[in-house]
Amino acid sequence: MKNTQVLLRNRPTGEPSETDFEVVETEIPSPGPGQVLVRAHFLSLDPYMRGRMSDAKSYAKPVALGEVMEGATVGEVVESNDPRFGEGDLVAGSKGWQRFSVADGDALRKVDTGIAPLSTYTGLLGMPGLTAWVGLEDIGQPKPGETVVVSAASGAVGQVAGQIAKARGARVIGVAGGQAKCDFVVKELCFDACLDHRGDLDAQLDKACPDGIDVYWENVGGKTQHAVFPRFRDFGRMVMCGMISQYNTAPGADTSKAEPGPNLGAVVRKRLRIQGFIVFDTGWQRYGRFLAEMDGMIRAGQLKWKEDVVEGLERAPRAFIGLLRGENFGKLVVKI
Missing domain, CATH: 3.40.50.720 (NAD(P)-binding Rossmann-like Domain)
Known part of the structure; x- marks a missing residue:
């Protein structure tokens, strides 16, 4: 099995096009000491990503040309060198537009699908x-x-x-x-x-x-x-x-x-x-308070959500362009 990645190839002027991205196949990485190999199930697509495609000064570094596009994912642990995580654990983190990624254990958090489905940790609970x-x-x-x-x-x-x-x-x-x-x-x-x-x-x-x-x-x-x-x-x-x-x-x-x-x-x-x-x-320092309130609202029937799910990582560039045009209906998620 290979790893699928979406790279940034060009810095767009105005609206991005699909040629600003490149879908590639690479080897699956191996985790080092204290690291975890994660297979992503869902990728979040969000408007802020347009700013990461630009090299203009902002609150965060732009994605470098030839590098994996930035984005939050949720998935499962495949291999772990961190005692806090075991094979099969469901985790959330920001490891970009790719199927497999290696992350430091401190950059991941376990998710509880007893509150809401896994995909919601890219949106409602993310x-x-x-x-x-x-x-x-x-x-x-x-x-x-x-x-x-x-x-x-x-x-x-x-x-x-x-x-x-x-x-x-x-x-x-x-x-x-x-x-x-x-x-x-x-x-x-x-x-x-x-x-x-x-x-x-x-x-x-x-x-x-x-x-x-x-x-x-x-x-x-x-x-x-x-x-x-x-x-x-x-x-x-x-x-x-x-x-x-x-x-x-x-x-x-x-x-x-x-x-x-x-x-x-x-x-x-x-x-x-x-x-x-x-x-x-x-925000992330207060995530526990946020999650507790959302859990309570879900259980009380006060919180509903809608997702716009796109199948396949290779379709992420086109879906992202549509997001900036307002074509999505609900939280835009790529099912990997």
Whole structure:
């Protein structure tokens, strides 16, 4: 048996193409002292990976050309030189777009499929879910009776953020693209309403949020942010999680025709809090608290999820391109 890997071959300008990646077959690595050989079952595809394809300065190192694309996986231990792990143990870690990988034992954590299926540790119980929890704990802090708006509400982070806010007593309004996604957000995730950003978003927000907005979970930027911003109530909070509408904008591109940004004078007048965050800063140190709360919500029937599963590692590049276009419905996962 060989190892399958997806390498980064080019740094894309604007939208990535499948030629920016290369699928190769290599030898299966052997673990050294204190290391573990893992066979991945599922790979998480997430918007942040677009930033790793660029060599622009960021909070994390870019993927080097010719190296395996970065990404979180869940799988099983095949061989272990760490006494904490045995053959067959199910583990999560960040070892990239590949079937087999070697990891230090300290970089892995065992997962409990008695809480939820293995694949959820790439989404609901992995980095996206933890991101939702941290952003609300530290910045959004929704209170009972407040109105929370969540963009990309059917996506990996949005669906969890909205359900946590709902469990904490807030009135939650989602924003998504298309009737099918909006129906899912309301009927399955139990948001109070979901607005289709392809329609007249201003009119929809006026109807759904007549008294204004207290918390806005930002995943997309662009016209959704423009519509939400003037509707903030005093002391509103904007959780800056992502701006996927801008991820494929090439450096130096002509932005003269782009919509102007919101009038930030309102930040002072309304005493708004706008804060970005990176889950890797403090999130994993609190993973135990997060997992306990998610376990409780699942057992209480307060937490549901949807996955968009792609079969085969070789299809990961095309699926990732579709993710940046908004083609996925739910957490995008590759079944390896």
